[in-house]
Amino acid sequence: MSYDRPHRGGGYRRRYRDDYDDRRRESYESPLDKFKATIIKFGDVDALEELPRLEKFIRDATNHPVSVVSESLRIAVTEQPFKIPYYALLLRHLHNPSDNGPSEDPTIGQQILEDFWKGFQSYLDQHSWRETRLCIQFFAHLTVAKLISTDSMLTLLQSFTAVLEEFGVSLGRAKQAAVCAAEGLMIGGPILKVDSPIQVQEIISAIQAYNDTTASAKWIVGPLNRVYTDSTQFPLADEQLDIVLHALRVFDEADFAETSSVFLQPYSTCEDLDPLTFTPFNLPSVLVPPEVIELDSLSTDAGEDTQIKKEEWPEYYISLFDNEVTPDPKTPAGYAVRSGLADILQIFEVNRKDCARLLLDFPRWVPPGTFKPKPSLDANPLPAPEPVPGKDWQLESTIVEIILGMLFLLPESQHKSVYYMSLITELCKLSPSTGGPAVGKSFRKLYSQLGEGFDVEIAKRFSEWFSVHMSNFNFGWVWKEWIPDLSLTVYHPKRAFIQRAIELEIRLSYHDRILKTLPPEMQAPDSETISENAPGPDFDYDDPAKPHHDVAQTILNLFRGRAKAEDVVSRIEGLKAALETSDEVVNTDALIRSITVQSLLHVGARSFSHLLNAIERYLPLLRNIASGGTSIAVGTGITEAKADILSIAATFWKNNRHMVVIVFDKLMQYQIVDPTDVVQWVFVRRAELPELNSATGINSLRTFEWEIIKAALDKANGRVTTARRRVVALRKEDDDIRARALADGVAMDVDADIKTEEAPAAENPALTTALKAFASLTREQKAALSKTLDGFVSYLTPASSEAQRRAITEEGWNDRGRWDKEEWNTWETWNWYRHFCRLYAPYLRSYSTTLQTVSFAKLEGSTDPSVELLKKTWNVATGQE
């Protein structure tokens, strides 16, 4: 590994030319930068060999203050945690008295450590949890190296477990603090436990006690949807705090004997420093600062707080492989490997290519024998290190498993899911012979779990990953191994996955391209695997034999000739009048809407830009239609007409769901329809249309319908976010102006009093508008959330059929081999309800009182199991249980 030009970014790109390669930026590197880089690059080649040189380099660098060394060390520790043991070794060496002349007091090492501490304090103050935690790892190594006193280290760890006992501590904060303490203990344990077994027990018990309070939150984010049980144990997955605790206990039971075999301790061979002249550093005591409370809060009309704090949930990580292939994270060695790799994944998110390279380089930083050696291309390879019993894991499988664990985190992954997908792509590019098979095995394993209770959101992300990965690797999947599953009902999660994965592949490629990758059994139209034809539009009035073909042609020609919107409006009024005189047409409004909207979509069907051009050119016309022919102004739409527009668009593109999503998004963007209309449409109007409900029936929804609802809710929430930002910015601007006016006033002195009195009174008109928009948008947001909740309530309660009841009982679940459309769809709808609650919990909490009063009113007193499940899910998500 070499960061050959750390500040210029050239190193990596020069070696892997897979796209254009001219991003290197030449910049001047100052002597200070070079000095820091030397320290940061320590260990890139061979740490032990570089050590004497680096030690001398630092000792000789009298022109750079100690603070520069400690800053470099902080960067190194927090950005390259895999090197922490070696930096501990370096610091240990720098604690040796200097050779030349009388011993300095304190040694340079002591000075560096003291200064390093200041940086730690500021990470802590800024709530930079990862940096804080990595510094604690460093301190723990230094404690084992006897540079830090054991009792001050234990006190430090206990200031983190103290957080767990705070009243009302948030889950996110508690989780971070617990892991800080636990990892410090895992590394420092051998020496800490000798010194004070009681304090070690206190730390473990504190984490345990906190973990016991998180059961209900765990229930709602478990990766398997077993609605009928309260259990928080899931096969194939472990929760972060459970993992930490379990591993910690195993460490503790053996008095941390395993520490030396799972963490590198290159300093362990150093002689003890002379106790007569050396006193270990006492870490000053700290208080973990309380959480930040946002002050610029804005309330809705009804006084609800709208500040959105991303909700923090327990984290379940999926394990796909056997413990012989990849480590069990609950064991000491497994924990160390997992957390080491996970840190790299988080830190290097800004550069997935370097990240992939560092992940593959990870075996260098763990004790030998942890991973299977790389297959050597050499004819006479060096003898591989002896495999360590219980280890000898496969690196690529381990990495992929950890990445997927993060990708499948519920309710959402920390970074955009495409990060994890692209990272896996990079791994496969760097290491095709081992990365590819690891991915293939993961596909198979994940697929095998579909239908065993896997949460539908995970299945959705799996299909997205599958399609993106295939798009990067020539769509070369061996579909034929899944042919036997064609005998399952088409509503089975495995079948749903196959359909969706293929649909997504087509979106990224071409129908005929994907069709060719399938075996004949799957190509057959009656297998319901892939559509027979490329997913094109469906224009009702194309055929001259169809009724109203002529009218449609007239309108189409106006569009094609780019007639003015106003002219089209008046023309349509004429056509409508003519149709009204004929007896055949029952609802001329609806017919005119259908003809006009379809024709417009037809013109826009050539490409996304054509769609935008068509909509934008004919906005007044669309508004006229949305308002039932009464207005061309924004926001005058009527519910009936807007629902019609959505139905027409969904029907026009019924063979191409991607286009439905796109059209709906722009209809919302241009304010032809509102998010509430879309939500309402999905639950009510769509469900009435046989053409659009064939896959779901009248009271359930599947991934595609959820996707539309989610897009609408995100649009509503996004608008509030934007409006909030605007208000905050304008207020700040106002405050600045006022402050300046005040300052000027004081400076001018003479009539200062009058001026400062007047300034605040003049309300900024932009701010007034922004506040008004904010109020409207929060109302819309609340309405959209409320309609969604209402929709789920009406779909799921009371369970009206045997099939619906089967979907939520244990007996029903165990008999799922016999499930068909209604059971699977009901089960899926429950899944989406659960996901709605946990994903939008931060928003739902603001409005929970009103929403539940309205939506649950009709359920009052019901003891139907579906009602109880519905309320339980809601209460857990909104923090009421």
Added chain:
Amino acid sequence: MAHVITPLDQPSNYKDSQARVDRKKQNDLLSKSTTLYIGNLSFYTTEEQIYELFSKCASPEDGGGIKRIIMGLDRNSRTPCGFCFVEYYTNAEALACMRYVSGTKLDERIIRCDLDLGYSEGRQFGRGKSGGQVRDEHRQDYDPGRGGWGAQAQRLELERRREVEERYADAQDGPGAVAGGGGDWKEADTSDSRLKRGRSPEDEDENIRGGQRSRLDEDGDGERM
């Protein structure tokens, strides 16, 4: 986090060679950019394929989303010539593409993303001598019929080519030829049905674009040094 490695979302030395603003101003604009130049596309790649891939970096919950896609066209033949602009509503989304999408495949070609100063009128057309991109004229590995899978498939080749060739035959230039994609949310207009000017009554982009025109002057597709 950038002491040890260089983040992928730093602006590169891609630039619009005809932009008439100084380097500092350009950097300033780039640091807020919501637009990406996408290069090395197949001539057959559709906007919907682009939409699908780039929507993976969209953050609608944060007020973002794909605002518009502008397909780069050969000035003479009005057919796609291997580049496009993708415009989001937020800068963070553009940066996410730099980190996660640039250098991955679309339609079986490795595409390249660059932060762009923002679309302005006329830039959808190539400005090379041939009508395509200048940069393609400098390329050693330039393949004139450049295709992803679309070009390789024999059976449907002709049909697809015709479809692609005709798709943008109606592309126009001049002000208002390219749709804005929809701007900020507007309060309901209760003053009712004034008949407004013909095109895009709420398109405040007009102002932004106008402003940009005056700053950047006329320019064509992006180019690299």
